[in-house]
Amino acid sequence: MSQKDVIITRYRIIEKQRVTRDTSRFRFALPPNIDFKFLPGDHIKIYPDRNNPLEFRPYTPTNTPDIKDYFELIIKHYPNGKVSGYMKERGLGDDVAVSGPDKGGHFEDGMAKKIGMVAGGTGITPMISMVRSILSRKLDVEVFLLFANKTIDDIILKEEFDKYAEKYDNFDLYYVLDKGPEGWPMGEGRITKDLMNEKLFGPSDDTVIFVCGPPMMQINLKKQLMELGHPGEKVIFP
């Protein structure tokens, strides 16, 4: 199917909530007869003009696929951003033109027993669905999340992730901030090869690493992970 023939559906916003200073969570109602199948890491596309199927941006559902009556997106607002600016102006009761879900680098049951996740900023969105899906279903999978942000207040869903790290033996995390507050116990600066070597699971048949963030971050970190011995096909971009 070419992008011109894509099926666009309008979904209604039933909740909108601020998450951090520049991100909001949108919940969209899913009508009962709709086929909205995805795996954690897959994405949808939003069209600011439903009559122009050539202009869209992808966004990644953060809910788990077993939820059938809504899907949820966390969207960062960029100054002058075409689609994020459009979404900033959308609110309760508004309909938004969406296609998909479309396949991304996603988590599939049984693909690995040890999952490293490296995220920068809104690159966390695929990891949210993956972490929720793995922990809520008590899968026999260990997860370590390395999550980079500018400041502590920019950490999306920090409270939820902290709770998971406390509650579940198979989930742990490490935040890296450009600059931490006074007494910050975790990382500062950039995610480096040394840090990934120290924190993430080493290469093995049972290990995959998901990396999501700005394009240059993804490319650089994948290169470094491969230097650490992770095969290219086990370093996945959602």
Ligand SMILES: Cc1cc2nc3c(=O)[nH]c(=O)nc-3n(C[C@H](O)[C@H](O)[C@H](O)COP(=O)(O)OP(=O)(O)OC[C@H]3O[C@@H](n4cnc5c(N)ncnc54)[C@H](O)[C@@H]3O)c2cc1C
């Ligand atoms: C597979 C996939 C999944 C994605 N999932 C999400 C998601 O769940 N949540 C989310 O918020 N975003 C997500 N994105 C990013 C999203 O698709 C848009 O790129 C983003 O919202 C900016 O679009 P825009 O139209 O607002 O900005 P544009 O009009 O395209 O750009 C406006 C300005 O913002 C800057 N800009 C745009 N994107 C970025 C960026 N990523 N980092 C830094 N500066 C940028 C541009 O340089 C430009 O100056 C995803 C991207 C991909 C490829």
